[in-house]
Amino acid sequence: MGDTTLWVFGYGSLIWQPGFAHAERLPALLDGWHRSFCMHSVHYRGTVEAPGLVLALDAADGAACAGVAFGIAEPEADSVIEYLRERELVASAYVERMLPLSLADGREVEAVTYVIDRDHPLYAGALDLEDQAAIIARAEGNRGCNADYLFNTAAHLAELGFADPDLEHLAARVRAIRASGPGPL
Known part of the structure; x- marks a missing residue:
């Protein structure tokens, strides 16, 4: 524990695919922010023509986001x-x-x-859960299917014992949409 010089907070794909070495990994809580599919993805989970959605932290009074803190040792920090x-x-x-x-x-x-830049053109904070589900069910980018990103994140949050009712609802809706067959966004 003594050699940790940098901490990184994971709330989405960093939880299940950090991609870096870490000295510590602990559950953590971030106050004042909530996890939300509020960012259009035109690179990883969608395209410019058919954007997907990825998770971002959006500020909200009274909110708290459970995630994972990764402690990084000095030699790896940079x-x-x-x-x-x-x-x-x-x-x-x-x-x-x-x-x-x-x-x-x-x-x-x-x-x-x-965290999300609310002034950025990719900010999608106004979408309700049904609109989010419709986009996530069909989008795909160079890192794969948008639905897999949702399913992986929801499964890993559940394994950690973190309740996220919005993600649980989205996962169920996206599965139902995908089971109904292909269709346009």
Whole structure:
């Protein structure tokens, strides 16, 4: 624990596919933000012609987001930040922030966290759950099917014991839409 010099907060795909070495991995809570499919994806889970949706943190009074904090040791800190910036800032719709986290072991830390820029054209905060489900059910990008991104995230949150009613609802709706057959967005 003593060699952790950088913390990173994962709330979506970083939970199940961080892509970097870490010295610690703990459940964590971020106050003032909620996990939401509020960002159009034109690279990873959709295209410019048919955007998908990916998770972002959107600010909300009284909200809290459960996720995973990754502790990074000093020798890897610079390369992890470089990797994360290449991965997360591809569309510039995320903003990199240092935000306070409460770790499951009682520690309070500051963590690199990627939050949505509400002024960015890819911000999709006005979509209701039904519209989100319709998009996620059909979209696909260079990292695969948008539905798989949702299903993986929901499954890993459930494994960690984190309840996320919106994601659970979306997963059920997307499965139902996909079971009804192909169709336009």
